[in-house]
Amino acid sequence: MSKFALITKGFLKENPTFVLVLGMCPTLATTTSAMNGLEMGLATMFVLILSNIVISLIAPMVPDKVHIPVYIVVIATFVTLLQLLMQAYVPEVYETLGLFIPLIVVNCIVLGRAEAFANKNSVGDSALDGIGIGLGFTVSLVVIGIVREILGSGSVFGWKFIPGDGILAFVMAPGAFIVLGYLMVLFNKLAKR
Amino acid sequence: MAAKSNLKNMALSLSAVCLVCSALLGGVYAMTSGPIAEAQAAKTAASIARVLPEFSAQPELKTVEVEGTEYSYYDVPGSGIAVISNASGFGGPLKLMVGIDEKGQIVNTVVLSHSETPGLGAKCTTDAAFIDQFKGWDPAARKLAVRKDGGEVDAITASTITSRAYSAAIASAYDVYLNLKGNE
Numbered sequence: 001m002s003k004f005a006l007i008t009k010g011f012l013k014e015n016p017t018f019v020l021v022l023g024m025c026p027t028l029a030t031t032t033s034a035m036n037g038l039e040m041g042l043a044t045m046f047v048l049i050l051s052n053i054v055i056s057l058i059a060p061m062v063p064d065k066v067h068i069p070v071y072i073v074v075i076a077t078f079v080t081l082l083q084l085l086m087q088a089y090v091p092e093v094y095e096t097l098g099l100f101i102p103l104i105v106v107n108c109i110v111l112g113r114a115e116a117f118a119n120k121n122s123v124g125d126s127a128l129d130g131i132g133i134g135l136g137f138t139v140s141l142v143v144i145g146i147v148r149e150i151l152g153s154g155s156v157f158g159w160k161f162i163p164g165d166g167i168l169a170f171v172m173a174p175g176a177f178i179v180l181g182y183l184m185v186l187f188n189k190l191a192k193r
Numbered sequence: 194m195a196a197k198s199n200l201k202n203m204a205l206s207l208s209a210v211c212l213v214c215s216a217l218l219g220g221v222y223a224m225t226s227g228p229i230a231e232a233q234a235a236k237t238a239a240s241i242a243r244v245l246p247e248f249s250a251q252p253e254l255k256t257v258e259v260e261g262t263e264y265s266y267y268d269v270p271g272s273g274i275a276v277i278s279n280a281s282g283f284g285g286p287l288k289l290m291v292g293i294d295e296k297g298q299i300v301n302t303v304v305l306s307h308s309e310t311p312g313l314g315a316k317c318t319t320d321a322a323f324i325d326q327f328k329g330w331d332p333a334a335r336k337l338a339v340r341k342d343g344g345e346v347d348a349i350t351a352s353t354i355t356s357r358a359y360s361a362a363i364a365s366a367y368d369v370y371l372n373l374k375g376n377e
Contacts, residue, residue: 032311062206065198070210077214081221088228091236152312171311 006128010136016109017140017180018187023109026100027141028176034157037145039093040100041138043086047078047104048137049130052118054078056126059119071114072105079104109137147179241267241275244292244301248272259365259372266369273300274373276366280358284308287317287358291366297374299330302363314355323349323356327363337364 016022023044030040054074062070083101086094094101104110113133118126149155152170154162169175196202241252252267252275266276273294280287285308292300302324309315317323326347330337337360338344339353348356 058210061196062210063196063198063202066203066207070207073207073210073214077218080218084221084225084229088225088232091232165312168312 003125003128006125007132007135010129010132010134011139012191014133014136015140015187016133016137017144018184019191020109020112021184022112023107023137024180026103026107027144028173028180030097030100031141031145031148031176031179032171033149033153033155034142034145036096037141037143038138039097041134041141043082043097043101044104044107044109044137045130045134046082047075048110048113048134049127050078051075051110052113052126052130053123055114056118056121056123067119068111071111071119075110075114076105109133144176144179144183147183148175151175151179237267240290240303240305241269241292243303244275244290245269245272246294246300257369257373259369262365264365264369266373274370276369277305278362278366278369280362280365282307282309282358283314283352283354284310287355287362289359289362289366291363293366293370297331297333297367297370299327299332299363299367302327302359309352309355314349314352316349316352317355317359320349323347323359330363332364332367337361337367 010016012019014020017027026040026044031037051071051074055071058070058074059067079102082104083094083098086097086101113129117129121129146156148170149157150162150166152166152168152175154160154164154166167175170179196206238252248269248271250270250272252269254265255268256263256265258264264276264278266274268274273292276291276293278289278291280289287307287309288305290303290305292302294300304318307315307318309317336344337346339346339348339356339360341348341353342357344360346356346360
């Protein structure tokens with residue numbers, strides 16, 4: 001697979017949200033607005049890239065029977081690092097996403113990439129895979145966030161262009177499922193062509 | 194490929210990974226604990242400045258027990274007190290900071306944390322008409338309860354439970370004020 005394809009596959013062929021349907025918890029919970037989706041996507045990408053790099057480095061030394069605990073320790077370490085750094089340097093962002101940051105540990109995208117890619121590929125390729133899948137995840141969250149924010153609050157990235165309250169359901173959980181479902185249909189129809 | 198899965202290898206690799214990770218976390222924790230404390234202190238200071246009239250004294254954190262519940266409050270000599278008070282909202286605890294001046298009037302309120310429904314109860318953090326009605330409120334003269342419950346608080350549309358919790362939190366902050374005043 002070419003280096004370029006490693007990055008682009010995260011958008012289409014292996015889009016984590018619309019094709020692999022991984023990491024649904026943060027996807028549904030944090031996409032109440034485009035900005036929240038963007039921040040969550042970037043946070044996940046940070047963890048994904050670093051854990052992919054480290055896991056591809058240590059994979060040859062880790063005995064098979066304990067590889068899952070080792071990977072989880074590595075991932076949990078990066079998530080905690082991220083949490084501490086966000087709390088210290090971007091407290092406003094931490095306030096909106098704080099609850100969901102620890103959930104990145106159990107986001108199956110991160111462990112999934114470690115298992116499916118990083119532990120059998122080179123460091124460079126694993127880093128690119130992390131960037132690609134991370135970008136795909138981020139873009140998907142932003143798209144869901146934009147749709148929910150327009151319908152639910154009449155704004156995009158906090159810029160309000162429809163006066164009034166919007167359709168409340170789209171800010172809450174049911175709207176997340178509805179938007180995700182329709183986008184998935186749309187995405188798979190377009191991707192099949 | 195992977196190292197052999199015998200006991201020695203497994204124990205060694207897991208311990209090594211855990212050791213490196215804890216060292217790393219310890220280092221970053223030491224590095225960030227300063228800025229985290231600063232960020233929190235700055236947030237508290239900003240909240241106190243919002244709920245009390247201008248002051249020059251250094252706010253002092255104190256606690257007091259009123260009817261079995263312990264409350265934290267900031268005592269600002271010459272200005273008033275900023276009480277941190279809780280009530281059960283629709284989605285979970287609603288935590289407010291309530292500024293009360295020395296005459297016993299509510300100066301302003303600010304939501305410290307909440308888990309109300311976005312677009313409904315969560316408006317208690319942004320709805321100026323709702324928040325501003327409490328400025329200058331004298332709980333001794335006007336009852337702190339929503340109109341449905343016989344009080345004078347105009348509730349947020351479709352969010353009676355949140356408005357009730359907000360009023361209750363202010364009322365218990367006022368109890369703290371009365372209690373402190375009684376003990377002077």
